[in-house]
Amino acid sequence: MTGLRERKKEATRQALRAAALRLAMERGPENVRVDDIAAAAGVSKRTYNNYFASREDAIVAAVTAEREARVATALADRPAAAGLADAVIDAVVEQYTDPGGQARDALLMITASPALRASYTGTAAMIEGPLAEAITARCPGVDPLTARVLSAAVGAAVKVALQQWLEPTGPPPSPAGLVVPAGSLPDLLRAALAPLVPALEAAGRHS
Amino acid sequence: MTGLRERKKEATRQALRAAALRLAMERGPENVRVDDIAAAAGVSKRTYNNYFASREDAIVAAVTAEREARVATALADRPAAAGLADAVIDAVVEQYTDPGGQARDALLMITASPALRASYTGTAAMIEGPLAEAITARCPGVDPLTARVLSAAVGAAVKVALQQWLEPTGPPPSPAGLVVPAGSLPDLLRAALAPLVPALEAAGRHS
DNA sequence: GCCAATTCTTGCGTGCGCGCAACTTTGCGT
């Protein structure tokens, strides 16, 4: 049952996300005060902070919205015959394949701002809760603590992949081109998740 | 070479930690302003924030100081014959065995304050960097990205264990006593790290 | 010993996060 209350709430959340992204894109992220976002969404500054805990959250939320839910359903949609490791990896990587829309420009802006980068990598942790539930749903026999740990490990791996992906590539032009050719994000994600495969497989067998 | 500069820096850092802990213990964490800590340590409020990014950091740092370095040396001290998984787990668990000193009282205060709890669990992530270096030092053949991912996974598992350990055990008195008997922290840590053993062993073999 | 370069400290100003206490809106039972 979808009451009026929840619909209004989701509407203002959406309005705040949209306003934050729009203002950040046209003025640059640094020239956007939280009052501006709130005003653009027709709500008070205080209410903004009831929805988002920091100024950057609304901006990145415009890009990462619903990712937690989508990763959960994606995992649930994998064929039950598939191994846990493959199912999890595919479900996660799927969430980070660029749709190529305006999200591309937004991501470009995010990578350009250190504060937004930090917030963006931080969102990787948000998938942990839903992912744990999805894992227990798929493998009912697995220990809840194990599910939580594996989800946290996956979240951490994703975070590492994101950090590596948008690493500053600072002034020292890297001792060798070997370190990482800044490959595509999906490839990087698979590489980062690979070390966890044995742990996921072991847990999947004990389901 | 230990210059005067670094010694002074470490001295003020230590003074800030000590002052923060002392004031928090005698007044309660809520009644300590950051100005008070700075004043007690004989520096300005601005300087405090040059050393610690938040008010809680100094307090928890008084308890967790040097943990990153200690976990690294602990891992290096394990016999080279031991498997990577056992070495890592023992090294990590060792850092969270209560020395029983005044740290006990401090931890009690931390567990009582939600803000401090959050900061404390957050410190688990700080071991990731040194842990990754220690892993590559022990297993030179392992891919740097793998080392980083495994360290992040270990940090995430520790975080989960800490959260579970000082979980609020809210008003709903738990449907069953089964969920967790709030066992000792070392046991909880081993349980949380157990799911990662296959991943660590696999990486250790590819060294 | 002295000087220039690096590094650290400090005050100030701005914006932000959030607790609190009114007030308004929504939900639901009768």
Place this chain on the structure above:
DNA sequence: ACGCAAAGTTGCGCGCACGCAAGAATTGGC
């Protein structure tokens, strides 16, 4: 249809994090 309880919004105020630029201290070379 009415009214009460639950949930949401808003203004206010406090403390905090941090950029910035000026001043003080430490360092290494001479």
